[in-house]
Amino acid sequence: MPSQVSIHPALDGGVKKGQENFDGGTLVCACTDRAVKVAIKGTIAHNHACGCTKCWKPKGAAFSVVAVTPHESVTVLENGDKLHVVDPDALIQRHACKACGVHMYGPVEREHAFKGLDFVHPERFQEGGWPEPTFAAFVSSIIESGTPPSAMAGVRGRLNELGLTPYDCLNPTLMDVIATWVAKKTGTLKEA
Ligand SMILES: N[C@@H](CCC(=O)N[C@@H](CS)C(=O)NCC(=O)O)C(=O)O
Ligand SMILES: [Zn+2]
Ligand SMILES: [Zn+2]
Numbered sequence: 001m002p003s004q005v006s007i008h009p010a011l012d013g014g015v016k017k018g019q020e021n022f023d024g025g026t027l028v029c030a031c032t033d034r035a036v037k038v039a040i041k042g043t044i045a046h047n048h049a050c051g052c053t054k055c056w057k058p059k060g061a062a063f064s065v066v067a068v069t070p071h072e073s074v075t076v077l078e079n080g081d082k083l084h085v086v087d088p089d090a091l092i093q094r095h096a097c098k099a100c101g102v103h104m105y106g107p108v109e110r111e112h113a114f115k116g117l118d119f120v121h122p123e124r125f126q127e128g129g130w131p132e133p134t135f136a137a138f139v140s141s142i143i144e145s146g147t148p149p150s151a152m153a154g155v156r157g158r159l160n161e162l163g164l165t166p167y168d169c170l171n172p173t174l175m176d177v178i179a180t181w182v183a184k185k186t187g188t189l190k191e192a
Helices: 140-145 149-161 172-186
Strands: 024-028 037-041 045-050 064-070 074-078 083-085 095-097 103-107 117-120 135-137
Touching (some): 074 103, 140 149
Antiparallel strands (some): 037 074, 064 117, 083 095, 095 103, 103 117
């Protein structure tokens, strides 16, 4: 059964493979006047679709497309005065354009496994070729933004068809990274 729900406009027609040599570029917000521009030096990692209510998504999409990059790789190039932090209490300090709402970068500054990484939305790169998303996270969370529970089987089916294995939290790789960090912090795990 085809999903009635748009996963994301950049993915609905099939997931386009990225280019091996992708080396970063410029993220641009959706403003036609004084667009915010943010440079990302080098490639991105762990690109995925996220169904949570907090990540920025284009109109009509159930999922965001989101990846990480080291904080040192992020530089605001233009119109940074338009940025504000969406939720100062959140782990991810999402810096969004006040005019168009697009999230431009979201650093993790708190003590956490992801400290030092910034979350970015690769679809905002003015360049093509960014590494494609490889899984879907927080899939059940799309119910919180209005997807009917009855549509979930179709959504998960479609994600699998697109090669985006659905998870209701993060994928095993990232869940292991978080748990390893916690186990080291508590002293349960003595070595890597
Ligand atoms: N069910 C919640 C999940 C939110 C959530 O935990 N999002 C994940 C994926 S982006 C996260 O790491 N959030 C940290 C944050 O928002 O700072 C929602 O949809 O709002
Ligand atoms: Zn904008
Ligand atoms: Zn999210």
